[in-house]
Amino acid sequence: MTGLVVAVHGGAAIAASKGSGDDGAPWWLTLVVGFVALAGTIFSAVSAQQTTRKSANLDRLDNRLESMELDKWRHREETMRMLRWASEKAIDPVDNVRLLGIAALGALGESELLQREDQELIDRVIDAILQGAVAEYHEAGGPGDVEVVEDGAE
Amino acid sequence: MAQSDGQSSKKRIVVSSAEVAAAKLKVERAKASGRDVDSATQAIADAKKDR
Numbered sequence: 001m002t003g004l005v006v007a008v009h010g011g012a013a014i015a016a017s018k019g020s021g022d023d024g025a026p027w028w029l030t031l032v033v034g035f036v037a038l039a040g041t042i043f044s045a046v047s048a049q050q051t052t053r054k055s056a057n058l059d060r061l062d063n064r065l066e067s068m069e070l071d072k073w074r075h076r077e078e079t080m081r082m083l084r085w086a087s088e089k090a091i092d093p094v095d096n097v098r099l100l101g102i103a104a105l106g107a108l109g110e111s112e113l114l115q116r117e118d119q120e121l122i123d124r125v126i127d128a129i130l131q132g133a134v135a136e137y138h139e140a141g142g143p144g145d146v147e148v149v150e151d152g153a154e
Numbered sequence: 155m156a157q158s159d160g161q162s163s164k165k166r167i168v169v170s171s172a173e174v175a176a177a178k179l180k181v182e183r184a185k186a187s188g189r190d191v192d193s194a195t196q197a198i199a200d201a202k203k204d205r
Contacts, residue, residue, distance in 0.1 A: 149202055150169055
């Protein structure tokens with residue numbers, strides 16, 4: 001008896017024809033089975049190769065993302081250090097130093113690395129600088145009653 | 155720190171360059187984020203140089 005065994009393993013179809021062609025199996029069936037088996041083996045090999053390549057690409061992508069994250073984290077650390085420095089300068093008793101701090105705060109405020117809480121810190125520092133002048137403005141009567149001038153003495 | 159000078163009919167407040175710079179920055183940031191600015195901050199930002 002001719003037995004036809006088709007084994008499917010990992011996407012590959014392995015077909016084998018048992019017995020000889022003399023005991024009734026048509027020659028074309030043997031050919032088709034052989035072709036299917038060959039195609040299955042090739043498909044399996046190509047698939048395995050693609051999986052390996054994809055896996056390697058994913059590893060490379062992972063490494064690159066990790067590296068980018070690390071870079072971003074380092075930049076943010078540096079930005080936070082500068083934010084602290086600028087905040088300290090912005091409340092310095094010396095006017096020129098305060099100007100430097102305020103300019104640095106303005107530049108940092110445009111950084112994409114700052115998060116919302118960091119932006120609020122900049123707002124709070126600005127409010128702290130303006131607190132006295134704003135209070136005095138309102139005490140003096142507010143709009144219409146007050147003329148604000150910048151100290152011309154350098 | 156701001157200083158007052160009440161010689162004219164309007165009360166005069168003298169502010170430092172740093173206060174003007176801070177007010178300008180606050181106005182700029184408020185405009186960028188679509189927030190309103192209080193009149194005091196706007197007045198300080200618009201302060202003319204004292205002669």
